[in-house]
Amino acid sequence: MPKAYVFTRYGGPETEELTEIERPVPGPGEILVAVRAAGVNPVDWKLRTGFRRPGDTGEPRFPQVLGSEAAGVVVAAGPDVTGFAAGDEVFGNTAAGAFAEYALLSAPVTAHKPAGLSFAAAATLPVAAATAYDGVRQLDLPAGATLLITGAGGGVGVAAVQIARALGLRVVGVASEAKQELVVSLGAEHVASGPGWAERVPGPVDGVYDLVGGEVLAEAAALLADRSKLITAGASPADAAALGGARVARARTAEVLDEVARLVVKGELDPLVTTVLPLERAGEALRTVEAGHARGKVVIEVAA
Structure with missing residues (x-):
């Protein structure tokens, strides 16, 4: 039977294990792929602790396979799925x-993977890069405008900086001192996070893409003359609305995946894959992200 890295109950890392499971069978709206690479994201360990995504219903069934995004080769498609055939190279969000x-x-x-895009790079796009793209497009700032991004050194932030720069925006990125070099290398002006960060922002800003929430979101909102240009992926819709802003509206379409893949192939978006580990070391990959020590994207590679 095929291998999978799962968690067997809600809790900490002690609930995880590499095990064998039955090969999944695609149902309506689903595609079965032989995985070549999977991206690792904070939401993965948060789901293990019991976090429920908005709209999640029903009782959880264990064991649950970890991971929210993957790239691989189509093995079979569900009965109502068109446009995909066995052997196609694809990437997308997982149904499981x-x-x-x-x-x-x-x-x-799910989108078809361009020939110029590696499986490892493709596997990092459905969560962080797509969220970044949706948010920047939602703000709809004109070229030359200034976008402030809080949490600019994280996975979504790194992608958002690059996408905004590709659209001709000036970007101010708020991140730790340790990530200054990274933020600047992406084309943003760095502002050190921490007490008093808002006072260090150079000049007025036209939009805010918040990835932190809490007090940082409130301080960022105070920098805007037009609160309709405040969006967040780091706070609840209620918290955003209380400040006059909104939660990032996720498109969740193959068209967005096609677009972020195009940006990578054009050289305008670097997924910054810095760590690649085999499936047998999935726990180590997840610990790197959970500890907040990851610089760039962490990917789990699955042997063909």
Whole structure:
């Protein structure tokens, strides 16, 4: 039976294990892929602790395979799925976990992988890069405008800086001192996070893309003359609305995946894959992200 990295109950790392499971069978709206790479994201360990995504219903069934995004080769498609055939190279959001030799992808959020895009790079795009793209497009700032991004050194932030720069925006990135070099290398002006950070922002800003929430979100909102240009992926819709802003509206479409892949192939978006580990070391990959020590994207590679 194929291998998968799972968690067996809600809790900490002690609930995780590499095990064997039945090969998934694609249902309506699903595609079965032989996984070649899977991206690792903070949401993965948060789900293990019991976090429920908005709209999640029903009782959890264990074991649950970890991982939210993957790239691989189509093995089979569900009965109502069109546009995908066995042998196609694809990437997308999982209908069930990604840290496995075989995974189910959700067909509406699966795209064909361009030849110029590696499996490792493709596997990092459906969560962080797509969220970044949706937010920058939602703000709809004109070229030359200034966008402030809080949490600019994280996975979504790094992608958002590059996407905004590709659209001709001036970007001010708020991140730790340790990530100054990274933020500047992406084309943003760095502002050190921490007490008094808002006072260090150079000049007025036209939009805010918040990835932190809490007091940082409130301080960022105070920098805007037009609060309709405040969006967040780091706070709840209620918290955003209380400040006159909004939560990032996720498109969750294959078209967005096509667009971020195009940006990578054009050289305008670097997924910054810095760590690649085999499935047998999935726990180590997850610990790197959970500890907040990751610089760039962490990817789990699955042997063909």
